[in-house]
Amino acid sequence: MTQLLLSSVHEVRRAARPILDRTRQELAPALSEAVRELDGREPMLGRIIGYHLGLNDADGHPEAGDDGGIAGTMCLTALAARAVGTDSALSTACAVAMELAKDYTQLQDDIIDDDPVRRGRASAWQVFGVGPTILAADATRALAMDLLAAQQPHGTAAMWHLQAALDRCTIGQAQDFATSARPWRGPKAVSLEEYRVIAGNKTSAILSCVLSLGAVANGCDADTVNRLRQAGRHLGMAWQPLDDILDLWCEQTEGDLPQGCNDLAQGKKTFPVIVALAAAAHAEPLGALLAARPRTADQVRAAADLIAAAGGRAAAEAEVRDHFQAAMTVLAGTSLEESTRADLITLACMIGIRGSNQTLTIAFPTPTRSPEVAP
Numbered sequence: 001m002t003q004l005l006l007s008s009v010h011e012v013r014r015a016a017r018p019i020l021d022r023t024r025q026e027l028a029p030a031l032s033e034a035v036r037e038l039d040g041r042e043p044m045l046g047r048i049i050g051y052h053l054g055l056n057d058a059d060g061h062p063e064a065g066d067d068g069g070i071a072g073t074m075c076l077t078a079l080a081a082r083a084v085g086t087d088s089a090l091s092t093a094c095a096v097a098m099e100l101a102k103d104y105t106q107l108q109d110d111i112i113d114d115d116p117v118r119r120g121r122a123s124a125w126q127v128f129g130v131g132p133t134i135l136a137a138d139a140t141r142a143l144a145m146d147l148l149a150a151q152q153p154h155g156t157a158a159m160w161h162l163q164a165a166l167d168r169c170t171i172g173q174a175q176d177f178a179t180s181a182r183p184w185r186g187p188k189a190v191s192l193e194e195y196r197v198i199a200g201n202k203t204s205a206i207l208s209c210v211l212s213l214g215a216v217a218n219g220c221d222a223d224t225v226n227r228l229r230q231a232g233r234h235l236g237m238a239w240q241p242l243d244d245i246l247d248l249w250c251e252q253t254e255g256d257l258p259q260g261c262n263d264l265a266q267g268k269k270t271f272p273v274i275v276a277l278a279a280a281a282h283a284e285p286l287g288a289l290l291a292a293r294p295r296t297a298d299q300v301r302a303a304a305d306l307i308a309a310a311g312g313r314a315a316a317e318a319e320v321r322d323h324f325q326a327a328m329t330v331l332a333g334t335s336l337e338e339s340t341r342a343d344l345i346t347l348a349c350m351i352g353i354r355g356s357n358q359t360l361t362i363a364f365p366t367p368t369r370s371p372e373v374a375p
Contacts, residue, residue: 012349019343023075028065030096031055031074034147038139044128048136052103052124072350073210074099079344081214083336084224093147094158094214100144101162102206105169107137112177113266141166151217158217165209172201180267184290185277190269192278196237203243204236207351211235227334234327235351241316242351244270248304249313264294264303271319272312282310324351 035055039046043060050056054065077098081091109115110123111130117123125133148159175198179190211232215225247263247270263270273290277283286306294300307313331345 012346012353015346016350019079019346020072020075023078023343027074027078027092027095030092031099034096034100034143038136038143041139044132045136045139048124048128048133049100049103049107049140051127052107052118052136054119058127072347073102076344076347077210077213079340079347080211080228081218083340083344084215084218084220084228085337086214086218090151090217091214093151094217097144097147097158097162098210098213100140100147101166101209104137104141104144104166105173105206107133107140108173112173148217154217154219157219158213161213161216162209165205168201168205172198172205175201176268179269182267182269184267184269184273185283185287189277190274192271192274195269195271195274199237199240200233202236203240204233207236207239208232224335227330231327231330231334231348234323234330235348238320238323238327239351241271241319244272245313245316245320248272248300248307264290264300267293272307272316274312275315276307276310276312279310279312282306286310 031053032055035046035050035053037046038049047056047058047060050060051058054063056062074095078091078095081094082088086094106118107124110118111125111133115123116126124136128136144162145159148155148162151158175194179194179198182188182190208229209232212225212228215228244263264273267290276286277290286303289299289303289306292299294303327348328345331341331348336344
C-alpha cells in the first residue's frame with residue numbers, strides 16, 4: 001500500500017489551494033466569455049447567471065466571482081481532461097460547459113427545494129423571481145451544449161455524454177421530489193436502496209461526467225472513459241451522504257436555524273435519517289418529531305441528536321469513507337499523465353473532506369495492473 005502524502009484535512013486544503021487558484025485563473029476568462037454570450041442573447045439571462053456565479057451583483061455590476069463551487073467543478077473537469085492528454089483549448093471548453101451544466105442544476109434545485117440562500121447570499125430565484133430564473137437555467141444548459149457541439153472532432157459525442165448525465169440528474173431530482181411525500185416509517189417508507197438509486201441519478205451522474213467529459217471529447221478509448229466515470233460515480237455516492245451529514249451537523253448556520261432545517265421541514269429522506277428510523281432505538285420519538293416537520297432550531301437539533309444516537313451519523317460516515325476510498329482506488333489504477341494525476345487526486349480529496357476538521361488518512365493500492373472496473 002502507498003499513501004497519498006496528505007494526512008490531514010489541513011494538508012489537503014493547503015495542497016489544493018494553489019491548484020484551485022492557478023486552474024481557476026486559467027479558466028476564468030472563458031467562463032466570463034460564456035456569461036457575456038448569454039448576455040448578448042438576452043441581458044436578463046446573462047445578469048442572472050452572472051449573479052449566481054458571483055461575477056456580478058443583482059444590478060449587473062461586476063464582482064470577483066464565487067471562490068468555492070466554481071473552482072471545484074471547473075478545475076476537476078479541466079484536470080481530468082488534461083490527465084488523459086486533452087489540449088488546453090478543449091479541456092477549457094469542457095470545463096466551462098460542465099460548470100454551466102452544474103449551474104443549470106443548481107438554479108433549478110434552489111427553486112425546487114425552496115432554498116433562499118446559495119453560497120452566503122440570496123439565491124437567484126429570490127432576487128429575480130422564479131420565471132426568469134427558470135429561463136436563465138434553460139439558457140445556461142443550452143449554452144453548455146453549444147460549447148461542446150462546436151468542438152471537433154468529438155464534440156457531438158461529448159455533448160451527448162453531458163446530455164445523458166443531465167437527463168439522469170433530472171430523473172433523480174424527480175425521484176427525490178417524490179420521496180418527500182412518502183411516510184417516514186412503515187411499508188411505504190423510503191429504503192436505503194432507493195436512496196442509493198436516487199443519489200446515483202443525481203450527484204453521481206454529474207460527478208461521473210465531470211471526470212469523464214474530457215476523455216470523451218478527446219476521443220479516448222472506452223476503458224479510460226469508463227474508469228473515470230466509475231471514479232466520479234463513487235465520488236458522487238460519497239458526496240450525497242456527506243452533504244446529508246453537513247446539513248445536520250455542520251457548525252455553519254443560516255441565522256438561528258441549522259442548515260438541515262429546510263431538508264427536515266420538507267420531509268427529505270436523507271441517509272442518516274433512513275438508517276436511524278430503521279433502528280429500533282429512538283425510532284418512535286424520532287418518527288414523531290419528523291412527522292411534525294421540524295422548523296425551529298431546537299427541534300432540528302433534537303432530531304439530529306436522536307439520529308446520531310440511533311447510528312445514523314456513523315453509518316453515513318462509513319458510506320462516505322467506503323465510496324471515497326473506492327474512487328481513489330479507481331483513479332490510482334487508471335492510465336493518466338503523472339504530471340496531472342497528483343493534482344487531480346488532491347482536488348478529488350477535497351470532496352472527501354468537505355466541511356470536515358477530522359484527521360484524514362487516504363491509502364490506496366499502487367497496482368501492478370489496472371483493477372477491473374464494472375461497466
